[in-house]
Amino acid sequence: MDRLAGRIILLWGWRRALVAFAAGALAVLAQAPYDFFAVCFVSFPVLVWLLDGATAEPPARFLKRLVPAFAVGWWFGFGYFVTGLWWVGGALLVEADDFAWALPLAVLALPALLAVFYGLAAVLARLFWTGDIGRIASLAVGFGVAEWLRSVVFTGFPWNPIGYAAMPIPLLMQSVSVVGVIGMNALAVFVFSMPALLASNRHLRTGLVLAAALAIAHVGFGYWRLSGPEGASARSLAVRIVQPSILQTEKWDGEVRDRIFRTMLDLSAQPALADGKKPQLILWPETSVPFLFTERPDALVAIGELLGDGQILMAGAVRAEGSSGSNANARYYNSVVAINDAGEIVDAVDKVHLVPFGEYLPFEDMLASIGIEKIVQFPMTFSAGNQRHAVTLAGAIRAVPFICYEIIFPDMVKHDTAMSDLIVNVTNDAWFGDTPGPYQHFRQAQIRAVETSQPLVRAANTGISGFIDDRGRVVDALAINTAGVLDVTVSFPNQSSMSFADQRFVGPLVLLVLFGFACGMRLRQRLRPN
Structure with missing residues (x-):
């Protein structure tokens, strides 16, 4: 040596x-x-x-x-x-x-x-x-x-x-x-x-x-x-995770948007796969709604018809503020929206930590003048949300959504989940195919669950979607590049004594x-x- x-x-x-x-x-x-x-x-x-x-x-x-x-x-x-x-x-x-x-x-x-x-x-x-x-x-x-x-x-x-x-x-x-x-x-x-x-x-x-x-x-x-005993689980939540496996080249193709949306509805409407329990939460991946709800209010009607009494759909969608279309003052957000059984958007959480050069262009005016554009092509550059908050679900369960790579930031996740019960992660890793990227992304979600001592449900467009318990164990998951749904029951044991501080x-x-x-x-x- x-x-x-x-x-x-x-x-x-x-x-x-x-x-x-x-x-x-x-x-x-x-x-x-x-x-x-x-x-x-x-x-x-x-x-x-x-x-x-x-x-x-x-x-x-x-x-x-x-x-x-x-x-x-x-x-x-x-x-x-x-x-x-x-x-x-x-x-x-x-x-x-x-x-x-x-x-x-x-x-x-x-x-x-x-x-x-x-x-x-x-x-x-x-x-x-x-x-x-x-x-x-x-x-x-x-x-x-x-x-x-x-x-x-x-x-x-x-x-x-x-x-x-x-x-x-x-x-x-x-x-x-x-x-x-x-x-x-x-x-x-x-x-x-x-x-x-x-x-x-x-x-x-x-x-x-x-x-x-x-x-x-x-x-x-x-x-x-x-190996320690699990805390008493006084509450639980039945969740359906939807993985549509839509090709990235089709995501914003105007000719197939209706087909994509119908695929999401059909997967969500499948009979229960496990014990027959109706899901209380249906989770769609990041930007899974292929159009703006402000331009397609009929989509909200279709979602309302899909959902039964008390069900909530959390879907990744692009949210617009102000007039869309040619209005230069419109603002666009990469968001998770919560829709109730009446087809109403009852809550929305915008992505706070955007991807540079992907969702927005730093020094946009200067770089655009020399032909450099952001990778995600949408009518306008995304704006960052101001603050993340929990969405209240059935049984007063508080779920905090993190969109795409927001889940990789330990301090941010621990801070924003200080008063929550469940971590929700929606993403679209179709950009990277069947490479190490999606597996590494999923691993980081596992570690966030361990750090926060909170269960995590994850919906990814092409995978890996799954349910991770509060100790980082993968209870169930869908393989990469497969389309399907995953029905899981998330229980909420007592929290760890180790606090964020x-x-x-x-x-x-x-x-x-x-x-x-x-x-x-x-x-x-x-x-x-x-």
Whole structure:
């Protein structure tokens, strides 16, 4: 192991960049749908050894001394994001005539931008680098901070954070209910990097003990939480989840809109599949209504005729405020609307966190002048909703909707579900086909259920639709690219004693403890006699 580490430490130039890229690319296998987390015990030790050798000539100024570390972290991140997000380019090929030119931006430029955060992680780590276990702690802190920044900077894009590699199954997801994603990111890197100590044997026993203790606590807590008795379920909700599997190329085709809408109605009207219980809530995916209700009031009449007494339909739809058509003052929202058995819209929740370049165009006037357009083609740019709120369903059950990738933001979901009983996620992943994208999206919904200790129902146009309980277990789901309905009964056990405020405290506390450990080892190294 010493010999291998030495060769990696001494790499230079393009060879160092290539190994860093390969290590990052390998780490993607730990994410859904592969879930082979063991690869991280290779990727991160290699990253540690690369950073061991990331030094500049002694006369170099402070910032210049950090450039080699940034380069290593950037190449690691570039490999991670290129291989983990290549499927984003599929959205541009849906309308290839208009957007194929932007394919390199999605497949290469986006990963290059996200890799900057991992370059920053490496720089932060090198500031407190030592020759022993302290560097493992500093790397963990660096990634913890960088992943947090990735979730907030430039509206945020926390897709596939490293901590998810340690949560491939519900047994291993439960720790996130205590430390949050911030804590999981740091602790995962800390444990994954420990094999780097095999090369020097310095603090090897301490490192192995710490890694084993954390792993045992991780598994043990998961087992305890999953095996514990369920709270008494005083309420339940019968839900029908509709997955129509409409091709993205047909979604806004005016000639087939009536057929699409009829498909939604026919699927929703199917006889109950399970115990014959009539669904109290019918859930349609994001933008499943293929026209504006203001232009087609007959659609509301048809929905009212579909629904029985007391039933509610929650459907993803584009909502217009002001006159539609040629009126430039009209505003459009990507929304979830609740429709009662009289065919009346009784509530609506607008998407708050829009997708840049997808649902709106940053610096629209400037970019439009040079021919750059948003990917989602609709008469007007979407506007963001002001505030999310719960929709009250049968039995006074409060359901909070999240549209598409809003579900990937931990802090936002935990904050907005503080007073809810059920998470509703509607999405349209048809843009990405049968690629890792829909599986990764579904995994993030699982983890949100664990964090909030709330069940989650999810309707996706082409999949994956399903019901996830409050411990992240997939009770039932529909396979990707299949059309059908899923009837489930959601029960509402007592909530977890771990509150949102507790998680927000514990996650940063983990970073603080690791940072203190790294600083202590750094100080010890400086005070050690030569």
